[in-house]
Amino acid sequence: MSTLTEAPPPLAPAEPAPKPPRRRGRLTPYWLLLPGILWLVVFFALPLVYQASTSVQTGSLEQGYKVTWHFATYWDALTEYWPQFLRSVLYAAAATVLCLLLGYPLAYLIAFRAGRWRNLIMILVIAPFFTSFLIRTLAWKTILADNGPVVHALNSLHVLDLTSALGWTAGDRVLATPLAVVCGLTYNFLPFMILPLYTSLERIDGRLHEAAGDLYARPWTTFRKVTFPLSMPGVVSGTLLTFIPAAGDYVNAELLGSTDTRMIGNVIQTQFLRILDYPTAAALSFILMAAILAMVTIYIRRSGTEDLV
């Protein structure tokens, strides 16, 4: 800046417009998809087709099975096992509601109030996964044992009288009742509810709470009008992650239930592994799959969160 009256530098000759760079890696997305697609084809699509064909076969173990397009198997399975279907849906729904009621406050606490305890509580939520699903469910047998402290306490508080009257328990027992199975389902699937709830609560900007308070919303109103609607993606994915596996579960009903609490999972397992009636087992699996698919679709439609899940 030696002088203030310097002439402007001559205009540089116009540069030729740069060529658009060649689009590289247009195939990259497909390459990235390939392993997943392969995996799905081999371990999901092929077995699915195989099961579908099994479900319309007739025959016997001795003479072998043939595809005869015998769709009546579906109808027979449904008429015979509809109580177990209904029970599965009810138990899974009950467990899902319980998971939501237990999990939401905890997820809220972790997301907004836990401060430096946040990571510790998260580890505690995930910790059960370090032990086998089976072992944990077996442990509930001990917890709910007839002479155990839980049954004793519930009995002396006369809670069991009430639950027996409702048909959830039988007499002085908790084990081998619907309550035990629902408790087991709730326990086993609770983390699948908490984690998505936490993820979507944690994403909510804390300033939105302040803004709601500033705009005359009391804390409860803030929760109803701001926090809960914004956590809907978590509620939806949490309930799906709980309900879908719970509806098909058979371990809890097997270990904590009785013959009166058999769920559709138990029926399928028995058909496949003990009775060896493969067509019926396959048909039951498909009915379960279709039923869950239909319920989930209606649920997602109604909660209006198609774009959020």
Place this chain on the structure above:
Amino acid sequence: MTTTDHSGDVRLTGIGKTYGSFTAVHPLDLTVPQGSFFALLGASGCGKTTTLRMIAGLEEPSCGTVHLGDQDVTHLPPYKRPVNTVFQSYALFPHLDIFENVAFGLRRRGVKSVKKQVEEMLELVQLGEQARKKPHQLSGGQQQRVAVARALINHPKVLLLDEPLGALDLKLRRQMQLELKRIQTEVGITFIHVTHDQEEAMTMADTVAVMNAGRVEQLGAPTDLYENPQTTFVANFLGTSNLIEAEVDTRNGDDVVLKAGGGKLVLPAARCSAPAAAGGKVLVGVRPEKIALTHADDAGAIPEGRNRLTGRIADASFIGVSTQYVIDSPVCDELAVYVQNVERDGRLVPGADVVLHWNPAHTFGLDAAQDIDAGVETVEEEAA
């Protein structure tokens, strides 16, 4: 603007906030009169936002009280205060459309028919067309106007603005400044505006409080703060100041005569915020645009009675309306001088010897015990 109604006065009495051993806001007293546009100005971390949040009720003060009019609101939760905030990030509810965002406060207070009010408010901020859009579909400036509408529709006694223009680009910011000023004049509500942009504070506010390290350094009308800063922080943070160390020589009526280098400078006693005892040190300040430059050859033509310093031009930058010179003088390096480009003297180029002269009435005096660089741009917070 009403002057008889005091129900919208904000009175802070000894209000302070400490977090553990860190003092965010030193106990301060502040009264913001009803209907005024008040700015809290300071660098980040100076306590201005904390002060605002204490008025909103989002932060519990460690000591002192907050009054709105005659009502003590110190311990009221935010949802019970007749105060609304425009948040820095706007904090619009992402799951609600613009209409519902604006209607939120009305609905919470049980207002039944909100349609007309919301539509009028959206008209005021020129967003009538966007009522059914979601916040993320709007531009930054539009979101900002929604945030203002959402707060204003409740007719709060006080509207708190927390750096509401910080996220906008320069041009939009200037436009929104005028817009906000227009709305404030229209609705007559007390506005308290927190900003770190000194130009924004000066163009918009009637009264500006300059905050530094949890204290109010100076409070006054923008022109007062600019023309007669009381501390080096204010002198440097608001615009640019030339601060020259000088020694008090004599007192001559209403003027103080000072020695700087070999020469003498005159300072009106009324504009000196430091005790001016003979022999004491004072920082003499003058704004760069008050100074005229004359080539040393023409020094004789400078009228009598003006403060003058000699120096040499170190640098000159032409910026259109004015030319900014940096001048090294025996009394002080790097004096800034802004000269309007009316009649340019071709001899005023780097290396030229010049005389700087200005009307003594434009001089101000500061306590020399302060840090001379306090508040200079990019300087981080000084320890309190």
